[in-house]
Amino acid sequence: MQRLPIAALVALAALACDEPPEPPFVPEPLGRCADFDELRRPLFGDLHVHSALSLDANLEGTRLGPSDAYRYAQGEEVGIQPYDEDGNALRTVRIGRPLDFAAVTDHAEFLGTIGACTTPGTPAYDSSQCVSFRETPDSAFIALNSLLARPQSRAAPPRLCGMDGIHCEGPARDSWGQIQDAAEAAYDRTSACRFTALVGYEWSGNPGSTLNLHRNVIFRNHVVPDLPITYFEESYPEGLWAALREQCTEGGRGCDVLTIPHNSNLSGGRMFEPIDRDGMPFTAAYAEERRAMEPLVEIFQHKGSSECAPGESAGDELCGFEALPYDSLAESFLDIRGSYSQPRDFVRHALGEGLRYEAELGANPFTFGIVASTDTHLATPGNVGEAGFVGHGGAGHSNRDGLPAGLPDNPAFNPGGLAVVWAEENSREAIFLALRRRETYGTSGPRIVLRLFGGYGYSASMCDSGSFAADGYEGGVPMGGELGASPGGPPIFAVSALADPGTPDAPGTPLQRIQIVKGWLEDGEPRFAVYDVTENPDNGASVDLSSCEPTGEGASSLCAVWTDPDFDPSQRAFYYARALENPICRWHSRICLSRPPEVDCAVPESVPEEWAGCCDSAWAPTVQERAWSSPIWYRPEA
Amino acid sequence: MRTLRAALVCFALGALLLAGKSAASSLLPEAAPIVEVVVPCGASEEEIATRVEEAILVEEGLRFGWAESDPVIRRRLAMNMAFASGEPASDEEERVEAALALGMQRTDPVVRGRLVARVRALLADPGADEPDEAALAAHLEANPELFAVDARLELVHVVVREEQAGAMLARLESGAIATEDAPSLGDRIPLLPARQYASASLLERRFGSGFGEAAAALPVGRWAGPVRSSYGLHLVFVLRRDDGEVPPLEAVRDAVSRDYLARTSTRRVGARVAALRARYVIRVVEAGPS
Numbered sequence: 001m002q003r004l005p006i007a008a009l010v011a012l013a014a015l016a017c018d019e020p021p022e023p024p025f026v027p028e029p030l031g032r033c034a035d036f037d038e039l040r041r042p043l044f045g046d047l048h049v050h051s052a053l054s055l056d057a058n059l060e061g062t063r064l065g066p067s068d069a070y071r072y073a074q075g076e077e078v079g080i081q082p083y084d085e086d087g088n089a090l091r092t093v094r095i096g097r098p099l100d101f102a103a104v105t106d107h108a109e110f111l112g113t114i115g116a117c118t119t120p121g122t123p124a125y126d127s128s129q130c131v132s133f134r135e136t137p138d139s140a141f142i143a144l145n146s147l148l149a150r151p152q153s154r155a156a157p158p159r160l161c162g163m164d165g166i167h168c169e170g171p172a173r174d175s176w177g178q179i180q181d182a183a184e185a186a187y188d189r190t191s192a193c194r195f196t197a198l199v200g201y202e203w204s205g206n207p208g209s210t211l212n213l214h215r216n217v218i219f220r221n222h223v224v225p226d227l228p229i230t231y232f233e234e235s236y237p238e239g240l241w242a243a244l245r246e247q248c249t250e251g252g253r254g255c256d257v258l259t260i261p262h263n264s265n266l267s268g269g270r271m272f273e274p275i276d277r278d279g280m281p282f283t284a285a286y287a288e289e290r291r292a293m294e295p296l297v298e299i300f301q302h303k304g305s306s307e308c309a310p311g312e313s314a315g316d317e318l319c320g321f322e323a324l325p326y327d328s329l330a331e332s333f334l335d336i337r338g339s340y341s342q343p344r345d346f347v348r349h350a351l352g353e354g355l356r357y358e359a360e361l362g363a364n365p366f367t368f369g370i371v372a373s374t375d376t377h378l379a380t381p382g383n384v385g386e387a388g389f390v391g392h393g394g395a396g397h398s399n400r401d402g403l404p405a406g407l408p409d410n411p412a413f414n415p416g417g418l419a420v421v422w423a424e425e426n427s428r429e430a431i432f433l434a435l436r437r438r439e440t441y442g443t444s445g446p447r448i449v450l451r452l453f454g455g456y457g458y459s460a461s462m463c464d465s466g467s468f469a470a471d472g473y474e475g476g477v478p479m480g481g482e483l484g485a486s487p488g489g490p491p492i493f494a495v496s497a498l499a500d501p502g503t504p505d506a507p508g509t510p511l512q513r514i515q516i517v518k519g520w521l522e523d524g525e526p527r528f529a530v531y532d533v534t535e536n537p538d539n540g541a542s543v544d545l546s547s548c549e550p551t552g553e554g555a556s557s558l559c560a561v562w563t564d565p566d567f568d569p570s571q572r573a574f575y576y577a578r579a580l581e582n583p584i585c586r587w588h589s590r591i592c593l594s595r596p597p598e599v600d601c602a603v604p605e606s607v608p609e610e611w612a613g614c615c616d617s618a619w620a621p622t623v624q625e626r627a628w629s630s631p632i633w634y635r636p637e638a
Numbered sequence: 639m640r641t642l643r644a645a646l647v648c649f650a651l652g653a654l655l656l657a658g659k660s661a662a663s664s665l666l667p668e669a670a671p672i673v674e675v676v677v678p679c680g681a682s683e684e685e686i687a688t689r690v691e692e693a694i695l696v697e698e699g700l701r702f703g704w705a706e707s708d709p710v711i712r713r714r715l716a717m718n719m720a721f722a723s724g725e726p727a728s729d730e731e732e733r734v735e736a737a738l739a740l741g742m743q744r745t746d747p748v749v750r751g752r753l754v755a756r757v758r759a760l761l762a763d764p765g766a767d768e769p770d771e772a773a774l775a776a777h778l779e780a781n782p783e784l785f786a787v788d789a790r791l792e793l794v795h796v797v798v799r800e801e802q803a804g805a806m807l808a809r810l811e812s813g814a815i816a817t818e819d820a821p822s823l824g825d826r827i828p829l830l831p832a833r834q835y836a837s838a839s840l841l842e843r844r845f846g847s848g849f850g851e852a853a854a855a856l857p858v859g860r861w862a863g864p865v866r867s868s869y870g871l872h873l874v875f876v877l878r879r880d881d882g883e884v885p886p887l888e889a890v891r892d893a894v895s896r897d898y899l900a901r902t903s904t905r906r907v908g909a910r911v912a913a914l915r916a917r918y919v920i921r922v923v924e925a926g927p928s
Contacts, residue, residue, distance in 0.1 A: 034787050035840060039831075097843065123748060163717050169710055170751045185900065189893045190785050191885065449829045466821055468828035498829040501846030501868035508846070508868060556869045557827045 027254065028221065033193035033425035039469040040422040040439070042449050043431065045101035046073065046381035047200070047419045048216055048262060048301060048373030050394065053175050054202075055110035055144055057377040059137040060393050061400025063089075064379035066104040066179050070186035073102040073381045074195050080378050080390065081399050090403055093390055095382050096503045097447070099418075100426050102381040103200035104179060105216045108228035109148060111201075113158060115171025124167040129160040137400075149210045149330075152235035152277075165232065176201075176227055184222060193426040199224050203240050203259070205231035210330035211268035213237065213261070216298070216373075217244070220256035220432040224248070236277040237261075238286070241293040258435060260371065262298035264350070265306040265341045268327050272350040272366065287363035296435060299347050299442050299628050300372035302392045302416040303332060307628060308348040308528075309341060316517075316530050318580070321626070322414050322444070325618060333395045335410060337618070351631060352519045352526025355572050358635070359521060369438025369480045369630035370576065372417030384415045384445035385506055386623070389587040392416060406595065406610030411588045411619045417444045420627075422451070422478065438480025443627040446508065449498035452479040452577045454632040458492040463559035468496060479576070480630040484638035490567035491634060495533060496559035497579035497627065509581040509625065510554020513537045516562060519631075520573035530578075533560040541582035543622045548585035548593060574631040581625045588613050589621040673697055674921045686922060692754055694914050696744065699753030705743035706734070708756070714748050761910040762903050769898050775887055777898045782884040785893060788837035789882035791853055795832060795865075795872040796824035803864045807873055810861040817875050820861075827869055845869065854879075 030036070050057045051066050061081040064072070072078045075098040079089020116122045117130035124130050132140040144158055161168035179199065186197035200218040207213070215237065217228070225247040234240045240259065248255035264271035276286050299307050304324035308316060326332040327341045343349045347368060354366030376383060377393035391397055391409030399408060420441050421434035434440060441450050451469070455476020462471050472494055477483060483491050495514055502508030514534045520527055534555075541552030558579070567573075592614035600606045601615035613619060675693045677686050705711055715737035716730045723736070743749050769777070778785060794817050798806050802824075810820055821832035834841065841850030846868030856862045856876050864871035887894065 034790070035836065121747070164713060166710075166714055166717060166748060170748060170755065173755060189896055190890060191787055191893075192785075451829055463828050464826045466826060466832055469831075496828040498827065499868070501844070504847050557829065559826075559828045 028427060028429040030424055030427070030430055032191055033427055033430075034191045035193060036425045038424060039473070040424050040434075043100035043196075043421050043423050043426055044382070044447055045099050045103075045196075045419050045421070045431075046373045046376075046416075047103045047105065047198070047218060047260065047371060048202075048298060048375045048416075049102060049104045049379065049381040050106055050202075050375070050377040051104055051379040053104075053106040053111060053114060053179065054377065055107055055113055056141060057106075057379070057393060058114050059133070059141040060377065060398035061137075062378055062393060066106070066182035066379075067185065069104050069379035069381055070102060070182060070195075070197050072379065072383075073099040074186070078380070080380065081393075082402050091390060091399075093380055093383060095380075096385065096506050098195070099382040101196035101198065101421075101431055103198035103216070103218055104182065104379075104381075105200045105202045105218075106175070106179060107204045108201045108217075108230040109157070109204050109232060110144060111175040111228065112161065112165070112168025112170070112172030113144065115174055116160060116168045119171065122167065122171070123162065124160040127160040129158055133160075148204055148206050148231055150207065152205070152207045155205070155207075155232050155235035157230075157232045169227070172227060180222065180224065187428065188426075196426050196428055196431055198428060198431065201228045203229065203231060203234075205235055206329050207235070208270070209268065210266075210328045210333075211270045212263045212266040212329050213270060214263060215240065215259040215261050215294075217257060217259050218432075218435065219248070221254065221428050223253050223255040224257075225255070237294075238277050238289070241289055244293065256432065257293075258296065258432075259294050260296045260298050261294065262301060262373075262375070263303050263306065263329075264297070264345050264347065265304050265324055266326060266329050266332060267341075267345055269342050269344045272344055272353065274353070282357060282361065282365060284361040284363045287357055287361050287365035290365035291363060291367045295367065295369055295438055296371050296440065296630075297347050297350075297368040298373055298419075299370050300417040300444050301375040302413050303375060303395055304413070305444075306345070306347050309343040309346050316528075318515075318530075318578070318624070318626075320620075321624065324412055326412070329395060332410075332412065335412070348517065348519065348528060349526070351574050351576075352521075352528065355519065355521040355526055355574065356524065358572060359524070364633075367438075367633065369435075369440050370442045370628050371419035371435075371440050372442030372444065372628070373419050374416030376416065382418060384418060386415060386445065386584060386587040386625075387506055387590055389415045389591075404610065406608070407588055407591055407613045411613030411616065414623075415445055415587055417442055418447070420450075438630045439478050441479060441627055441629045444623075444625045446500035446581060446625045446627075448500050448511070448579055448581070448625075448627040450577060450579050450627040450629055451496050452575075452629045452632065453477065453494045454481065454483050454491050454575065454634075455494075456483075456487055456489065456491060458494050458561055460561050462494045462561050463496065468494065468559075477632060479632060482633045482635055482638060485636050486567075486569045486634075490564050490569075491575075491632075493533075493562045493564075493575060493577075493632070494560075495562065495577045495629075496557070497577075499554070499556045499581070509550065509584055510541070510556060511558050512539055512541060512554055512580045512582050512624065514558050514560060515578045515580070516564075517576050517578055518564065518566075518573060520568070520571045522568075522571060529566070531562070531564075533562040534558045539582070543583050543585055545585070545589065545621055548590050550582060550584055552582060554582040570636055572636055573634040575634070576631040577627075577629040579627045583622040583624050586619070586621055586623045588619060670917060670919045671697065672919045672921055674923055676923045676925050679924045681924070690915070690920055690922070691911055692750065693920075694911065694918055695754040695757040696750050697918070698757045698914060700743060702756075704753060704756060705738060705749065708752060710752050711743070711749050714746060714752075715742055718742055718746060758907060761907045769895060769902075771887075774891065774894050774898060777901075778884070778887055778890070778894050781897070784897060785890045786882055786884045788839065789854070790835060790837050790880045791841070792835040792877040792880075793833070793853060793856075794818065794820060794875045794877065795834070796820050796874075797827055797830075797869065798824045798864060798871050798873055800864075800871060803871055803873065807861060807863065810873060810875075817877070820873075820875070824873075825870070830869060845872075 077094040116124040117133040157165035183197035229243040305322040308319040325337040350366040354364040358364035396409040422439040423430040423434040453472030500508035716733040719733035838850035849867040863873040
């Protein structure tokens with residue numbers, strides 16, 4: 001026992017009598033970072049990261065926790081699955097360049113299950129489900145995750161958690177505390193502002209036939225609800241938003257939050273379905289609520305692209321990029337290939353429908369800005385390189401039980417992308433405000449810099465002015481913004497992209513072109529068009545598949561000032577930019593180069609399962625990495 | 639203490655009293671509460687300490703009235719009584735009262751865990767233990783690397799083609815062109831501003847590998863180069879170089895304070911638990927075969 005002065009004991013006595021009031025919230029002011037830039041700079045991050053606190057990741061053998069994920073994001077080497085009998089990781093990974101920010105977004109639904117099943121003495125420890133958790137993880141994976149696919153009216157936590165989930169509440173609090181503590185410890189609050197960790201989690205409902213409605217919930221700062229709101233308490237997105245309002249934004253404590261839907265490509269038409277939880281058509285109130293709570297959408301990640309349906313909209317041949325031949329999580333997990341997802345599953349379609357709702361209701365529920373992320377289940381945020389891809393687990397392959405003999409992941413999947421924000425500095429406040437105003441974009445992995453402005457008075461020589469950003473802000477709005485009625489002429493868009501500079505080990509790839517994707521409402525129907533706005537859309541660049549060496553020239557920087565040739569001032573519209581790199585070898589093609597010589601795709605019996613992806617024509621051998629900007633909306637009545 | 643306990647017969651109940659040390663004991667109220675802690679026979683010192691700490695934290699949580707007010711505990715107690723009584727439909731308030739009367743708030747593991755967690759969170763509260771100026775200054779001095787600002791360069795660069803570089807450099811060196819006008823002579827890269835104020839590492843990330851290091855080695859106040867980046871060749875004029883430094887405490891007080899509190903949290907909880915322990919008389923009871 002330690003001897004304390006009388007004053008200390010008196011203080012503790014007082015502590016034991018009255019709970020101290022919560023200190024008033026003081027917003028973090030902008031301007032504390034040495035690199036503050038009022039014209040904003042691009043910060044690269046990952047807003048979709050799972051660690052061992054996610055049930056699926058845990059059962060698949062991931063052992064790295066939230067703190068480890070942040071260590072990886074900042075450039076430390078970490079060991080990943082599989083592990084030997086002594087607990088030593090058999091693979092190590094290190095990110096080529098540290099990220100600027102990240103959010104660990106573990107699945108909220110089973111945060112308490114893991115602790116309840118792995119801590120001897122808990123009331124749930126000896127339950128049959130916990131025994132299965134420990135002894136037959138593959139069965140437990142299916143049995144427990146299937147709870148997320150139950151009809152929304154019957155959503156309930158696992159039996160092991162007891163009545164109303166009481167046995168799991170304590171462990172869930174521990175895990176939620178661990179997530180918050182890890183973010184706080186990783187957040188650089190000094191003026192160096194080297195790294196920002198945001199507190200977040202994933203709401204993981206996928207009702208029906210595992211139709212994905214998942215949302216990542218990202219908080220503005222350290223003030224967060226007592227516990228995450230899960231699918232088991234609120235099984236509809238409307239319920240999630242209402243609960244977040246009640247427990248976060250309306251509390252007057254400084255809590256603020258937004259939600260980011262992802263993998264609409266695996267939602268079976270439900271992510272952007274035109275009805276609310278009661279099966280009724282949207283109202284203006286619904287549209288306003290969704291617009292306020294859900295300002296962003298994740299357009300790309302490990303489980304494919306959600307930009308646009310292959311074959312849809314104006315013959316956009318680039319919609320085939322990382323398109324999955326599945327329509328639900330279960331199909332993707334079990335590799336049950338059916339038809340591609342329906343057009344309603346894609347972001348471009350939703351943006352078009354949003355125009356229609358705005359015309360009909362006066363409010364647009366689908367005013368989405370764009371981000372991308374990885375959805376890693378190995379706690380390796382930002383591990384996005386096509387070269388040296390080790391897999392991401394989750395719905396992909398686990399390497400829990402041994403080193404991969406061939407491809408380390410389902411070849412349908414990819415290394416995922418990055419979320420980019422244009423922010424004044426690398427702080428929680430600056431990043432959250434950028435997310436809120438949708439001054440964001442997503443990349444399929446490379447650190448392409450992409451900037452888009454829209455206005456009415458831009459000079460045709462803006463690309464050469466030497467003050468591109470200042471001119472952009474002064475004469476219009478950045479990506480994510482809204483343009484009001486035209487004062488006379490069509491809007492002008494200034495767009496520029498800078499190639500990823502790369503690293504000595506992984507040089508960047510030159511740019512091929514920039515496109516503007518337009519959606520507009522004509523006779524009440526959404527229409528789409530794609531315009532090449534920089535020269536050389538077909539520069540002849542290619543890849544030597546025998547070595548994966550790229551061939552041909554590309555650009556290190558592209559810029560254009562573009563005016564819509566088909567502009568009709570009476571038609572509401574949106575415009576977003578898409579910057580494309582030259583083609584490179586896809587991750588699986590690179591690994592396939594090292595397959596054993598006896599594996600001959602022309603002789604099917606010579607191809608073992610682990611190398612089958614190398615011989616499957618469903619997977620394109622090359623990819624054109626890209627970046628998608630948030631749209632700029634044209635609203636004629638504004 | 640260890641010797642005394644070892645002498646006990648473990649198949650029967652054995653008990654020993656632990657009070658606070660003499661100095662703390664002198665501060666105890668007249669009737670210091672007695673807490674009985676049951677431990678398995680043969681429990682190690684560490685196990686006993688853990689159980690004693692848990693028991694004290696439970697008692698502290700009960701003193702706050704959390705058994706009656708905490709929603710999680712109330713639900714748990716009501717559920718327990720519904721199960722015990724076989725009357726799940728009875729009024730929750732009545733069930734909670736009945737559970738409390740039976741002492742379930744001290745025996746149920748979920749309730750105990752919840753009480754311990756809440757008291758621990760309260761004890762970890764940094765508000766009651768704000769470091770003073772001297773503590774902050776000492777923490778900054780002991781951990782300068784945590785708060786140091788990187789060295790920074792302010793520079794202007796001109797993007798040139800290889801065949802132009804020599805002549806352009808000579809022209810710029812002649813002083814015929816004002817530094818701020820020089821970028822207009824070269825190629826424009828709209829997203830790579832001509833004027834930069836950044837650390838070498840940030841320059842590396844913006845321009846590509848090697849550029850930041852090369853720029854950091856250039857002289858201040860005159861044109862130099864060309865320096866190669868991922869985007870081509872650059873002639874560079876370093877306007878100034880700010881050395882990296884540890885800022886004064888006034889400039890980083892919040893960050894130092896947060897870091898100090900985070901690092902001292904464990905120690906703070908430990909000290910506060912120890913102080914609480916001094917307010918109780920502990921009866922350790924060994925039970926069951928070893």
